[in-house]
Amino acid sequence: MLIRMGKRHNPGEREILSIIRDRAGGHPNKAIRIGIGDDCAVLAPCRGEEVVITTDFSIEDRHFRSWYPPEAVGHKCLARGLSDIAAMGARPIAAFVSLAVPRALTQPQHRVPHRRRAAARWETWLDRFYTGLLSLAEREGVTLAGGDLSESPSLAVADIAVVGAAPKGRALLRSTGRAGDVLYVTGALGGAAAELANLEADAPLMMTMGPHFYPQPRLAVGQALMRRRLATACIDISDGLSTDLLHLCEESDVSAEIEAASIPVDASATLDQALHGGDDYELLFSASPRTRVPRQLGGVAVHRIGRLLERKRGGSRITIVTKAGGRMKRSPLVPQGWQHF
Amino acid sequence: MLIRMGKRHNPGEREILSIIRDRAGGHPNKAIRIGIGDDCAVLAPCRGEEVVITTDFSIEDRHFRSWYPPEAVGHKCLARGLSDIAAMGARPIAAFVSLAVPRALTQPQHRVPHRRRAAARWETWLDRFYTGLLSLAEREGVTLAGGDLSESPSLAVADIAVVGAAPKGRALLRSTGRAGDVLYVTGALGGAAAELANLEADAPLMMTMGPHFYPQPRLAVGQALMRRRLATACIDISDGLSTDLLHLCEESDVSAEIEAASIPVDASATLDQALHGGDDYELLFSASPRTRVPRQLGGVAVHRIGRLLERKRGGSRITIVTKAGGRMKRSPLVPQGWQHF
Numbered sequence A, B: 001m002l003i004r005m006g007k008r009h010n011p012g013e014r015e016i017l018s019i020i021r022d023r024a025g026g027h028p029n030k031a032i033r034i035g036i037g038d039d040c041a042v043l044a045p046c047r048g049e050e051v052v053i054t055t056d057f058s059i060e061d062r063h064f065r066s067w068y069p070p071e072a073v074g075h076k077c078l079a080r081g082l083s084d085i086a087a088m089g090a091r092p093i094a095a096f097v098s099l100a101v102p103r104a105l106t107q108p109q110h111r112v113p114h115r116r117r118a119a120a121r122w123e124t125w126l127d128r129f130y131t132g133l134l135s136l137a138e139r140e141g142v143t144l145a146g147g148d149l150s151e152s153p154s155l156a157v158a159d160i161a162v163v164g165a166a167p168k169g170r171a172l173l174r175s176t177g178r179a180g181d182v183l184y185v186t187g188a189l190g191g192a193a194a195e196l197a198n199l200e201a202d203a204p205l206m207m208t209m210g211p212h213f214y215p216q217p218r219l220a221v222g223q224a225l226m227r228r229r230l231a232t233a234c235i236d237i238s239d240g241l242s243t244d245l246l247h248l249c250e251e252s253d254v255s256a257e258i259e260a261a262s263i264p265v266d267a268s269a270t271l272d273q274a275l276h277g278g279d280d281y282e283l284l285f286s287a288s289p290r291t292r293v294p295r296q297l298g299g300v301a302v303h304r305i306g307r308l309l310e311r312k313r314g315g316s317r318i319t320i321v322t323k324a325g326g327r328m329k330r331s332p333l334v335p336q337g338w339q340h341f
Helices: A011-024 A070-087 A125-140 A191-200 A219-227 A241-252 A271-276 B011-024 B070-087 B125-140 B191-200 B219-227 B241-252 B271-276
Strands: A032-034 A041-043 A049-059 A091-101 A108-113 A120-124 A143-151 A157-167 A182-186 A233-236 A255-259 A283-287 A300-309 A318-324 A327-332 B032-034 B041-043 B049-059 B091-101 B108-113 B120-124 B143-151 B157-167 B182-186 B233-236 B254-259 B283-287 B300-310 B318-324 B327-332
Touching: A011 A125, A011 A143, A041 A091, A041 A143, A049 A070, A049 B091, A049 B157, A070 A091, A070 A125, A070 A157, A070 A219, A070 A233, A091 A125, A091 A219, A091 B049, A091 B157, A120 A125, A125 A143, A157 B049, A157 B091, A157 B157, A191 A271, A219 A283, A219 A300, A233 A241, A241 A255, A241 A271, A241 A283, A241 A318, B011 B125, B011 B143, B041 B091, B041 B143, B049 B070, B070 B091, B070 B125, B070 B157, B070 B219, B070 B233, B091 B125, B091 B219, B120 B125, B125 B143, B191 B271, B219 B283, B219 B300, B233 B241, B241 B254, B241 B271, B241 B283, B241 B318
Parallel strands: A049 B143, A091 A143, A143 B049, A255 A318, B091 B143, B254 B318
Antiparallel strands: A032 A041, A041 B049, A049 A157, A049 B041, A091 A157, A108 A120, A182 A283, A182 A300, A233 A283, A255 A300, A318 A327, B032 B041, B049 B157, B091 B157, B108 B120, B182 B283, B182 B300, B233 B283, B254 B300, B318 B327
């Protein structure tokens, strides 16, 4: 594990590691007995809690581009992991970042005022990556407790591992949905896909960067679902609603029917982007028809979009209902979300 | 988190994921409530245990070459993480592998007999990577409980996260060595460096691949040190004895003196390779001078190599004692182990 120093103590590397350690150490967390600095981190979950763990890659030219603001890359790297923790209804405890970057990204790029020393200094890509990551970590009460740091021969690659905890037997799963349950989704969908499409179309850069760059994991929503026992199953839809709904259906061994008119489409997006776009860090969950699900959870809107059905043999797992000329039309919904390969 | 499927269900990807899941699921472990297949894995450590976590990168052209046997890359990827767990005296529970590979490595390369279907089939780099990794995992009682899988634009990159457990407050740290303690190291050092030097010198390939390809993490040794309360501090020396001894000294705020003649140098290696070579997955530990440390632990030889001293202000942290013409000579030992940058 990081955060060690290498051969002949290149002061640049020593400085990088000591800065990361200093910056990460600012937020004491009693669940973390040993953070950065040993072979492993040591965590002490509370009695009666289980430990949940997820890992996710962020790879240059695959998940982000070299010109993206490093703060956004760091933010999204952690957000990917936190969104999985949110989907379990767990509280995040610690994050571990394995980062490999070409040497150039450890060199100063932009002159910016240093927050602590009050003197101007040069910031590196690495500094700015950690600024984005640690700012989200602080907001969500997560401690950077370790990781690995390495020179990469070419592209920048970051792998995030996030560890959280949930009361024993209470973590929300994607495999526990039942036929007859009602399907809900949080927030508005398609915004990240619309933003990416604009970027790819060379549209003028927006002044503020939106959900493609700075997605917000729905930790409060997930925890409310778990605590209030509202959901029968839950998944995050970072791969896109259609693809992640398929995952929920497959793991729960059910089919699903959703209504096109009920999908909360972001103002900037099309229905297609909302269905398949991906990068929406919202939660999709099922609830018993007898459960009264609030219209808002943790400040985020909750929309009823369909229901789970008995598994159909053959045919599509997911049906989408549209209205055309006052008549209902049922069509199979082919998942077209994010492709890992 | 893996192990999801992507857009339009490329059968190749679907098959990859289902094979990994099948292969990983073979070894039930009661500490793992949910393994591959959900947003997060769910682990249930025993009562009174703390959770230890480490992550380590394996990057093509940095930690391995494209021509290395994929089994060795998979083995070493997991061994890196297990060695950190060993250094804490912990028992490993679960491993998470984030893997990004160019598409070509998911395509069949070699025709080999399939172990289960009895028919010949083509194996991919990915299959063989998991063969190496899962074979070590099975031997050490670790379950592959998740990870991420992604296409890489160029190089293969694997990040391993290993989660283990140790009784509360008992994990071995590198920061708890005390002046006056005796220093010990396990096994023989320099073998991996000698093997790598031979490879780089274009020496004929050995028939069997040695410690550079298949390092053995010292889990039984670490657990014995913890259980029998033998060590005051412990670290693994995968970065090289000189570099990792410096880490132990810095974290424990002490200096150290080692005797050149006491270093257990592998038969194939030089003293320099043993001191600085790295890739030796042995343990370096300190023990009170009053502790009787056995000559063997977990079947591995244990060698007394020096001692910890009060921290010297200025000068070198580590002194090496050599004998020349019957006289003792003390010189500073400059760490020259693995360089992360």
